Amino acid sequence: MRQLILLLVGVFLFSCNSNPNYEKNLATAKKLFQLHEEEKLEEQLALISKDIKVYTPMYGSSEPIGYDGYMKMLKGYQDNFEDIKYKASTWLPGVDTVSLKPDGSVRTYGTWTGKNSSTGKVLNLHGYWYFNFDAKGKIIAQGDFFDYGGMMQSVGPKHPVLVTLEVKPGKKQAMEKLLNSPDGLQTTRNYDGNLSLEAFFNEKSYTYYIYGDWASYAHYQKYLDWRFKGDESKIAEKVTALCVGGKEGLIPIFPNIDYSSFSK
Numbered sequence: 001m002r003q004l005i006l007l008l009v010g011v012f013l014f015s016c017n018s019n020p021n022y023e024k025n026l027a028t029a030k031k032l033f034q035l036h037e038e039e040k041l042e043e044q045l046a047l048i049s050k051d052i053k054v055y056t057p058m059y060g061s062s063e064p065i066g067y068d069g070y071m072k073m074l075k076g077y078q079d080n081f082e083d084i085k086y087k088a089s090t091w092l093p094g095v096d097t098v099s100l101k102p103d104g105s106v107r108t109y110g111t112w113t114g115k116n117s118s119t120g121k122v123l124n125l126h127g128y129w130y131f132n133f134d135a136k137g138k139i140i141a142q143g144d145f146f147d148y149g150g151m152m153q154s155v156g157p158k159h160p161v162l163v164t165l166e167v168k169p170g171k172k173q174a175m176e177k178l179l180n181s182p183d184g185l186q187t188t189r190n191y192d193g194n195l196s197l198e199a200f201f202n203e204k205s206y207t208y209y210i211y212g213d214w215a216s217y218a219h220y221q222k223y224l225d226w227r228f229k230g231d232e233s234k235i236a237e238k239v240t241a242l243c244v245g246g247k248e249g250l251i252p253i254f255p256n257i258d259y260s261s262f263s264k
Contacts, residue, residue, distance in 0.1 A: 021104035021133065022093050028139065029106040029131045033086045039078040045071060049138040057127075057148040060190035070142075080156075081123060084114035094130060106131045121155035152195050152215070158259040159217050164251045165208040166244040172201065175208060175242045183233035185210065191226075193219025217255045224252065 028047055035044045053064035056073070065073065077084070087110055094105030112125040127146030134140040167175050179185050179199060189197045193215040201208050214220040227236040236250075243249025 019093065019102040019104040021137065022102060022106070024137060025104050025131070025133045026091060026093075026106050028133070028137060029108065030091070032131075032139065036074065036078070037084055037086060039084075041071070041074055041078060044074060047139055049134050049136075049140045051134075052139060053141050055141075055143040057144050057146050059149060064141075080117050081114040082117050084112060084123070087111050087113070094132070104133055106133075116155040116157075118157045119155060123151065123155050125151055149195055153213070156195075156215075159214045159220065159254075160256050160259060161212050161214060161217075161220050161252060161254040162256075163210040163212075163253070165210070165239065165242075166249040166251075167201075167206050167208060168242055168244055168249075169206065171242045172206070175239065176201070178235060178238055178242070179208065179210075181235070183231075183235045187233075187235075188212070188223070191223045193223065220252075220254060 032044055032047050035041075035047075048067070048070070050067050052067055052070055054066075054070045054073070055061075055064050089109040089111070092107040092109075093102045094107050095101060096103040107128070107130045109128050110126075112123060112127070114123040115121070116123065125146055127144065129145070130141075130143045131139050132141035165175065185197060185199055188194060188210075195213040195215060197210070197212045199208060199210045212220075214223075240247045240250050
């Protein structure tokens, strides 16, 4: 009798700590990743809500992307990677953040592998993903947590840009203040397509050097056009005013080819 009571208590506790939609939603989440491996975009889109909100791992992306952005993101991965496979470390039920009860959402930790189509470099990406579902069982929210910048640095093609700023005599501090202002290089780093950004000053040549890596040169050109034509802060004009020769003192060097890196 005592064993029967314990069994009934266990069943009761399990039923209170599970969600009837979890297994169905788990199958949907697994199917989404399987279709991604098979590069079947249209079938993937059939599993998601038109109202989906996706939180990406890209630096500065505090706002979620919607259906169209998600579709472009999936297509971008499928166009740029081959033989993509997902190996889950675990799949887990998610909980409501207020009640802390299972809400039918799905979580997974695992690793994506594959090969970049342009560089041939091998992908080995560890991360965490979550999926929330609407009443119809479609994915209404997704969160991606992994090192996107590190991934692109490791396996993606390089699009390096070097910008030189020959500073007028005595204007180094004023230039530094502009570059370090909120509208300066931090805005550049946050701009769509920028993967990394570094800057340094050479006393002998009295020149600032700004080195950045971009997702493509089209991304950089769009950024450059915005800086000179659409940026309300007008910081490009303020920077060139401190350069020898004005605009002629700001020199962006791109496109560049035959990038190489060396490790010890």
